[in-house]
Amino acid sequence: MIEFENVGQSFPRPDGSRVVVADNINAVIEEGEFVCIIGPSGCGKTTLLHQVAGLNLPQTGEIRVHGRKVTAPGPDRGIVFQKDAVFPWMKVIDNVEYGLACRNVPKGERRRHAMAYLDAVNLADVADAWPKQLSGGMLKRVAIATVFANGAEVLLLDEPFGPLDYLTRRQLHRVLLDLWSNRTEPGGKRRTVLFVTHDIDEALTLADRVLVMDKGRIVKDMRLDQPRPRTDNDLATPDLLEAKHVLLRHLGLEALAGEAV
Ligand SMILES: Nc1ncnc2c1ncn2[C@@H]1O[C@H](COP(=O)(O)OP(=O)(O)OP(=O)(O)O)[C@@H](O)[C@H]1O
Numbered sequence: 594m595i596e597f598e599n600v601g602q603s604f605p606r607p608d609g610s611r612v613v614v615a616d617n618i619n620a621v622i623e624e625g626e627f628v629c630i631i632g633p634s635g636c637g638k639t640t641l642l643h644q645v646a647g648l649n650l651p652q653t654g655e656i657r658v659h660g661r662k663v664t665a666p667g668p669d670r671g672i673v674f675q676k677d678a679v680f681p682w683m684k685v686i687d688n689v690e691y692g693l694a695c696r697n698v699p700k701g702e703r704r705r706h707a708m709a710y711l712d713a714v715n716l717a718d719v720a721d722a723w724p725k726q727l728s729g730g731m732l733k734r735v736a737i738a739t740v741f742a743n744g745a746e747v748l749l750l751d752e753p754f755g756p757l758d759y760l761t762r763r764q765l766h767r768v769l770l771d772l773w774s775n776r777t778e779p780g781g782k783r784r785t786v787l788f789v790t791h792d793i794d795e796a797l798t799l800a801d802r803v804l805v806m807d808k809g810r811i812v813k814d815m816r817l818d819q820p821r822p823r824t825d826n827d828l829a830t831p832d833l834l835e836a837k838h839v840l841l842r843h844l845g846l847e848a849l850a851g852e853a854v
Pocket residue numbers: 604605612614632633634635636637638639640641
């Protein structure tokens with residue numbers, strides 16, 4: 594579904610040196626996979642997401658989505674940024690409909706479609722509200738409803754729940770997994786999700802595959818077969834604790850891995 598072939602990227606630093614953020618990355622993400630990307634700040638996670646989105650093209654190599662080389666943004670890929678994921682000058686329902694309106698989907702059809710997704714994230718009753726009237730967690734739900742309603746097959750989520758409190762994050766994990774696992778989709782396929790996070794527990798809760806990045810390289814590719822939803826108790830079971838330790842070690846945090854048991 595998403596293929597990275599010899600993807601390379603570096604940026605100039607103020608001192609004239611260059612920081613390598615993608616160091617010959619080769620990877621294949623299968624259709625329908627929920628992949629979390631973790632790694633230290635500045636290792637290249639956002640850059641990789643932007644490259645898949647077509648917002649920033651790699652200097653070397655290429656990325657293919659469904660076999661087609663990425664050369665620009667497109668409706669097959671939807672992105673949710675950490676901040677500013679909702680247009681403040683549009684009512685909630687208009688935000689959710691926006692991508693469909695851009696593709697000239699008739700008004701009645703796109704309203705029904707958008708309302709179904711707002712309903713799925715429990716926000717049907719605020720469809721006519723302005724974003725400024727909603728809480729941070731509600732705005733994230735709007736952003737998730739929007740990216741699903743737009744129909745993109747690849748969803749790129751860049752620390753979407755970063756600034757939220759624990760309870761809201763946990764609720765949003767459930768909302769996201771419910772949408773992803775198709776319970777609200779009419780016969781559709783699972784979307785392919787790339788989800789950037791700093792939070793190992795979030796990755797262990799959500800992903801069926803975790804990629805650990807460091808200095809522009811994928812240093813660990815871990816599969817998680819445990820059934821979802823995964824509760825806090827599940828995260829404390831031996832196999833997920835072991836997975837956490839492995840991830841911590843690949844992040845260079847062996848000391849924390851020792852404390853976690
Ligand atoms: N357009 C740009 N021009 C110059 N440097 C850039 C540009 N975009 C990113 N960088 C640099 O590339 C490095 C990787 O940035 P990136 O945002 O991909 O990291 P990240 O892993 O997502 O970090 P974080 O977890 O802190 O969000 C950083 O050092 C950043 O300053």
